[in-house]
Amino acid sequence: MRLSTVILPVLRWAEGGRERWRRAEELGFHTAYTYDHLSWREPFRDGPWFGALPTLTAAATATGRIRLGTLVTSPNFRHPVNLAKELITLDDVSGGRITLGIGAGGSGYDATVLRAPGERPWTPRERADHFGEFLPLLDRLLTEDAVTHHGERYSAHEARNIPGCVQRPRIPFAVAAAGPRGMRLAARYGQAWVTTGDPRAAGGGTAEEARTAIRGQIRRLEEICAEEGRDPAGLPRVLLTGFTPDRPLASLDAFVDFAGTYRELGIDEIVLHWPVDGTMFEADREVFERIATEAPGQLA
Numbered sequence: 001m002r003l004s005t006v007i008l009p010v011l012r013w014a015e016g017g018r019e020r021w022r023r024a025e026e027l028g029f030h031t032a033y034t035y036d037h038l039s040w041r042e043p044f045r046d047g048p049w050f051g052a053l054p055t056l057t058a059a060a061t062a063t064g065r066i067r068l069g070t071l072v073t074s075p076n077f078r079h080p081v082n083l084a085k086e087l088i089t090l091d092d093v094s095g096g097r098i099t100l101g102i103g104a105g106g107s108g109y110d111a112t113v114l115r116a117p118g119e120r121p122w123t124p125r126e127r128a129d130h131f132g133e134f135l136p137l138l139d140r141l142l143t144e145d146a147v148t149h150h151g152e153r154y155s156a157h158e159a160r161n162i163p164g165c166v167q168r169p170r171i172p173f174a175v176a177a178a179g180p181r182g183m184r185l186a187a188r189y190g191q192a193w194v195t196t197g198d199p200r201a202a203g204g205g206t207a208e209e210a211r212t213a214i215r216g217q218i219r220r221l222e223e224i225c226a227e228e229g230r231d232p233a234g235l236p237r238v239l240l241t242g243f244t245p246d247r248p249l250a251s252l253d254a255f256v257d258f259a260g261t262y263r264e265l266g267i268d269e270i271v272l273h274w275p276v277d278g279t280m281f282e283a284d285r286e287v288f289e290r291i292a293t294e295a296p297g298q299l300a
Contacts, residue, residue, distance in 0.1 A: 001259060001299050002269040003292065004031040006071050006240065008040075008276055009050040013058055017050075020274065021059040025066040027292035031099060032059065033071035033271060036078075039109045043279055053086050060094035067097045071240060071271065072176045072194065074105030075130040076122075077114055081156050084141035088165055096166035101194055102138075103176030104131035128181050129153070135175070135185050142170035174238055183221050187228040192236045192269070193221055196243040210244035211265060218266045236268040242281060248272070248291075249283040255291045256298050263299065 005024055011017040024032040036052035039045055056068050073083070091098045104127045105111065111121035122130065133151050140147050141161055149156045165171050172191035177183045178199050186193040198205075198213035205213075218237060225232040239262055241248055248258035249272065259270055272291070275283040 001263050001267070001296075002030040003028075003259075003296055004033065004067075004238075004269055004271045005029045005274050005292070006033040006035065006271050007274045008044070008281070009034050009052060009055045010044065010048050010276065012048065013050075013055075017055070018058070018062050021062050021066075024274070025063045027289060028296070029066060029292060030269065031067040031069055031271075032063075033069045033099075033101060034059075036070040036073040036101075037108075037110050038077055038113050041108060045109065053090060056098070057090055057093055060090065060097065065097075067099055068094060069099035069101050069174065071101035071174070072103040073100060074103050074110070075127070075134045076105035076110040078134075080134050080138040080141055080154055081159050084138055084159070084161055087142065087171060088161055088163075091165045091167060091171050094166075098167070098171045099174055099192075100171050101174040101176060102135065103194070104128050104182060128179070132181065132185065135173070135189055139170070139173075139189050176240075178217065180220065180224060183217075183224045184228065186221070187225045187230050187235065190235060192238050194238045194240060196240045205245060207245045210246065211261065214239070214262070214267075215265050237266055238269040238271060239267045240271045242273050249275070249288060251287060252290050252294060255295055259295065259299055 007020055007024065011020060021032060034052050034055055039049050052070050059068055087098065087100060107121060115121060130153050133153050137149050137154055137156065141156065141159060142165055145160065145162050145164070147156050147159045173189055174192035174194050175182065175186035175190035176194035177186050178195065195214060195217055197210050222232040225235060246258055248255045262270065273281040275281060275285055275288050
């Protein structure tokens with residue numbers, strides 16, 4: 001099982017940001033991700049919050065081995081043409097260490113920040129519709145030298161992306177999806193699938209109910225992979241923690257039990273939030289670092 005972390009972009013680079021990404025590499029995490037939002041929920045809404053892709057570019061120059069990525073990017077404020085150019089550059093700067101976590105987006109601040117007064121945000125169906133065109137176009141932009149596309153929601157006219165990604169045929173996609181449409185995109189385009197659990201039960205329910213929900217998601221994902229002619233075993237499953245009733249950072253033993261349970265369900269990578277004091281991600285830093293350094297050996 002792989003163990004990764006997500007570092008919220010809340011620190012100035014010269015005031016702890018650089019050191020945090022370097023420390024993630026020192027601790028041996030497989031990947032260090034960051035959120036791709038313009039702003040996020042409380043209490044982060046009115047505090048420092050930096051851009052994901054510039055942060056990852058800086059992290060790429062401050063590290064040498066650890067993989068880096070978004071968790072997740074969405075169409076809420078991105079266009080595939082601009083995004084492709086930036087991702088190719090980031091993959092080049094990092095020497096081919098980038099993973100793009102990507103999903104349809106949610107209903108938070110990112111969904112409204114670019115809307116005119118009185119203009120409603122996209123509905124869940126509209127977000128899925130945009131994602132359904134966004135992801136295939138992004139796939140083309142990252143694998144072809146020149147792309148022309150005129151769709152219902154996005155256009156690209158002779159968009160050039162030379163020399164392309166360092167990773168071939170392109171950077172890997174980790175597709176976040178809870179419903180069948182997103183899972184089908186994961187089966188077609190993903191190199192991994194990401195879940196946070198059942199979004200309908202966020203903030204409620206029991207740990208057993210959370211496991212049951214994820215077990216059901218994995219079963220649906222396997223069925224969709226079979227329909228798409230893809231071996232489900234070739235699509236790694238990633239769990240972003242922090243959104244189920246579990247408390248995996250309570251202690252090293254608690255995490256090992258948690259990770260072992262989810263490994264049995266079919267999860268291949270667990271992502272832990274780097275502790276942030278005074279927030280829902282508050283945790284003992286010493287315990288967090290013990291988990292990073294000692295848990296992989298116990299789970300081997």
